[in-house]
Amino acid sequence: MGVFKRTTKRNDKKREYWYIDYVLNGKHKWESVGRVGVVSKSDAKRLFELRQSEILQGKLNSSKNMVIPSFSDFAKEYLEYAKGNKKSWDRDECALKSLVPFFGTHKLNEINPLLIEKYKLLRKKTVSQRTINIELSLLRRMFNLAISWEKCSSSPMNQVNFYKEEPSKERILSKEEEINLVQCSPDHIKPILITALNTGMRYGEIINLSWNDIDFESSYIHITKSKTGTDRKIPINDLLNKNLNELKSGNLIGESIGTSVISEEISQQYQPHKHVNPLDSKAVGFTSVGVRVPPCPLRKFISTL
Numbered sequence: 001m002g003v004f005k006r007t008t009k010r011n012d013k014k015r016e017y018w019y020i021d022y023v024l025n026g027k028h029k030w031e032s033v034g035r036v037g038v039v040s041k042s043d044a045k046r047l048f049e050l051r052q053s054e055i056l057q058g059k060l061n062s063s064k065n066m067v068i069p070s071f072s073d074f075a076k077e078y079l080e081y082a083k084g085n086k087k088s089w090d091r092d093e094c095a096l097k098s099l100v101p102f103f104g105t106h107k108l109n110e111i112n113p114l115l116i117e118k119y120k121l122l123r124k125k126t127v128s129q130r131t132i133n134i135e136l137s138l139l140r141r142m143f144n145l146a147i148s149w150e151k152c153s154s155s156p157m158n159q160v161n162f163y164k165e166e167p168s169k170e171r172i173l174s175k176e177e178e179i180n181l182v183q184c185s186p187d188h189i190k191p192i193l194i195t196a197l198n199t200g201m202r203y204g205e206i207i208n209l210s211w212n213d214i215d216f217e218s219s220y221i222h223i224t225k226s227k228t229g230t231d232r233k234i235p236i237n238d239l240l241n242k243n244l245n246e247l248k249s250g251n252l253i254g255e256s257i258g259t260s261v262i263s264e265e266i267s268q269q270y271q272p273h274k275h276v277n278p279l280d281s282k283a284v285g286f287t288s289v290g291v292r293v294p295p296c297p298l299r300k301f302i303s304t305l
Helices: 041-056 071-085 089-103 113-124 129-148 175-183 190-199 203-207 238-249 264-270 296-302
Strands: 002-010 013-024 027-035 220-223 232-235
Touching: 002 041, 013 041, 027 041, 071 089, 071 129, 089 113, 089 129, 113 129, 175 190, 190 203, 190 238
Parallel strands: none
Antiparallel strands: 002 013, 013 027, 220 232
16 A cells, blocks of 8 residues: 556657555555645655554445445346356356245345355255355456446455365276267267367357368367467368368358258257357358257366377
8 A cells, every 4th residue: 555656658759647556445446636746755754654544534425325236236237247248158158047036035235144154055966066166256256347437435255165076086988989889870970079079179169160160271270269268279080071171061051050960850959040150151061950968078088199
């Protein structure tokens, strides 16, 4: 806490400003005093001392004017933020389906550690401790943002313990299981499985794959939409090369594989839907499957090869 300079850059011009830093309602707050040269460091110190005095006297209490939303209203605001800032916003949306019915009518400042413990006990009757921890992590994130956005002054999550999770058991497919998995799968699922088994790619990477990402000449797949945000190249072996070429040559709609490759019977069983894909006709077609295949065991299997 105290007085400091901060440099800003606008239109290639650097400017320095005096700032003061103090704690208000348990949260650090920066306040601009003025541009260096226009105001002095002594001016900044006097304002800092004034703010410290106002805090001690209770005159500078932003919570008095703070409009506290209900959890339900804040959840809507948070979800809009998550959609624009998180790749995994859909997981938050799923967790909120459990959190909102329980906490929805409570204002944020009415949610206390005891209420959260009651939620944990209620959820423990139907879901795993890991699922509860995921929901608690979201709750903690939401309260941190609420404080940052001045929607509430403190977080009850600071006094809530998470469940201790047991290490998950590693599940690795054997060679025989790999063969049986592919042989017993419907035709429209096989390209996904073969790609996962031979590359270790994540589910999201596979369904977002486009023909432009596949370099048949140099036998590489270029991953441009990875979970970590970094690009990488994955070599294509002979088996995958053969299957991808067959998939591309069997294209029935322009350059993409549509739902027409799925029989009417399978369509009724799996109710496939085509995800919105900005690449449209350039898509490989994995996005039209409509069936999620958990790839984690497949990624672990690749590590043993």
